[in-house]
Amino acid sequence: MSEGHAKRSRAGSTAKALTSHHKGCANCERRRIRCDFQSPKCAKCHKKGLECPGYNRQLRWVNGVAARGYLRGRAVPVRPGPRVQDEPATSHRPSLDVSTHIPRPREAGGSMTQAVVSGPDTVPRAAGCDLLGPTTAFVDYYRQNVAGLMVWLDSDENFYRRKVVPLAESHPAIRFAIMALAAQHGTWTLPPESITVIAEDSRNRCLTLLRRRAREMTTRLMGGSELDQQEDMADAEWMLASILIMANFENARCSPQVADGHRRAARTIVNLFGDATWTAGGRELFAFLRNQLAIDNILGATTSFDPSLIRDAITPAPGSDDQLFSKYLAFLHEVTLSTSTASTDADLPAGSAEPGGPRRLTLRMVQSEFTQARGADLIAAGRMGLAGSRLSRDFVRLVEVYHNAGLLYSFRCLGCADEGSTEWDAAASGLFRHLVGFEDQAVFVQNLPWPAFIAGTACYRDRARQKVVLELFAAIHRATRFNHYLDAVDFLETFWAEDDPDWRPLARAREAAGNRILVV
16 A cells, blocks of 8 residues: 555544544534534635634633533532422412414424424433433523523613513423523533534423413313413413413524414413403503513514414503514514515505405605604613613614614515615615624624514625625524524525525525524
8 A cells, every 4th residue: 555545544544533523513513414624714604704713622711520410510519309399289270271272393303393292290200311410500591691682772671580580490391491591592511412412302391380270270261161361370370481481482582483372372361351240450460561571472483474473462451562673673573564464455545455454555654654663762772771872882783783674574575665665775884884883782782683684685686785684694593592593594695596586485495394484
């Protein structure tokens, strides 16, 4: 054998050994694609504008006597005591039926489907997975790294941190939901096999507790019982909190259809308590969670063509105009509803509507409504005491970003302004100017996916603006670690390569194929 041939053989053996011992960089593993093992960083990460974490095992200091087993997460080696029950003794408080909307994964195929969760009330504990030890670590991780991503503006008043996290101590479903999301969100710091076990076990146990309470409520309601303003409302709050966290867990795993199933369950709860003979207005947490669901539903409906997701979306509660973006979201959903029913009211005069249906919106109406919404949001910001600060200036930019994104979305969906028109160009220029103008982008980055997506749909032939959108989504993904945003990037790149400047046909086709776009 020649010396050159021997060197090539040794090099090939080394490369083979590398690929046999490593699965690739964490980004490629998360995206479920084959890593190319390029040096110094993976070319696929470079192409997507992602920061490649490298190929070495990601180590994490666990601050305990063991990294796995029953001592995992313990500060000192103590003998394990009896297991804590997942839930207190069965309560006789009423519940409601959301069981038909709680999805679970297929057992073998790996794809997700919306289905009735059936089977025994107990979920088998994954082999070797003791969830008691790391609970505090995961809850702390959620409090510090995830809760702030769930709201318009993070602060000490963030109810996810101030009210939902404390509820996890007394409500196991919230605790398991937090553990599932925190484990999934922090996959870059823990061995993948451990993350999978912890996340899936926590998810299954959370859904089991939700199903059990839903069945109890259903039985009571079918027996003629009335909803109780105190105990049933308390149940509704922990169920809503758990479901919303689980929806974000499925978003992080790129399972939008499963997340939609969770949202349907949350809508069932909100609608049932909204129809009660007493008012839930005095429950701050319920009002907060309802508002969070409305944000999620309305922005999610803009990229969906499922009539039920659009028609049944939760909207801001009456009298909530003083809440951030409440008026904006209400009108944005009116645009979405008008688009979905355009074929039935095309012959109606401008400004009119069929009984119970949306108005037929014109260009001037769209501009006027969004301008009023912008004013309401700026007034709300003033009440928050942000005036004169860098935070205040960036919040004004956020309002302008959503204002222009709403205009562009409406122009495309309603057809009231063509691409290249004065109105279109002004909105597009304003959107891109403010998207790149934040003084501290990190504070508001969690709010940018939807307007960034709309910006991507409005730069069909503009390579420079497309680059801005890709860089922005890379920053969003780095900050949030929610992998469904990578699907949005893939969609935009496919859209830019096609001949149709309207993004909706491609989005409709993807949704029909079970791969809908979600940018919330």
